[in-house]
């Protein structure tokens with residue numbers, strides 16, 4: 001039945017923001033609350049999967065029966081995801097991972113000075129790109145949080161990251177993106193198909209994404 005279509009599968013889901021340390025009292029982060037990723041974890045569990053939820057710092061309670069790995073930085077998220085990748089059938093990268101981190105993380109509080117200052121930033125590792133390069137018989141799903149040219153950037157990400165699916169949301173649209181209980185997404189698939197979805201709850205969006213994944217898993221099993 002549809003309700004157990006991920007039975008026997010291991011689904012790794014990342015959720016929430018990362019925090020990139022400046023010093024012991026300050027960090028760089030973003031507006032992700034984890035709602036989209038936690039909704040996916042709940043629905044994947046309800047579909048019969050073993051679920052590993054790798055989560056940045058959020059205020060949510062993890063769904064019952066889900067294995068939780070708590071991380072803070074992009075680097076920690078990278079290490080956790082890679083640790084579980086080999087045993088995963090599906091990886092869904094919902095987390096809003098920082099693209100840059102302070103080049104120096106001070107272990108003392110940085111004192112303020114009289115004038116302006118700057119923080120030098122360096123690139124973090126691109127987790128999705130790394131997974132795409134290592135992908136075997138796995139379904140890899142990325143998200144794309146954009147404010148402009150959503151379709152173009154989503155399609156570029158699909159190819160550049162060797163993903164099977166990109167879930168794109170325009171985070172400037174009312175009712176979509178960070179913090180809300182709802183989302184408006186289009187699912188871009190490898191075969192060129194695009195599935196545009198209307199405004200719905202993040203739980204309903206999760207069901208739609210997981211259904212598309214189960215279709216891809218069935219295709220994989222045939223080949």
Ligand code: PMT
Nearest residue numbers: 033034035036093096097126127128143144145177178179
């Ligand atoms: O948590 P909520 O408040 O419910 O909000 C949900 C959401 C807006 C965070 C979610 O729907 C969403 O869009 N998540 C992806 C956010 C994001 O970082 O998008 P991006 O376009 O910057 O990154 C694209 C993809 O690459 C993502 O799958 C991301 O996890 C991944 N990535 C990014 C940077 C990096 N260093 N490594 C990565 O793997």
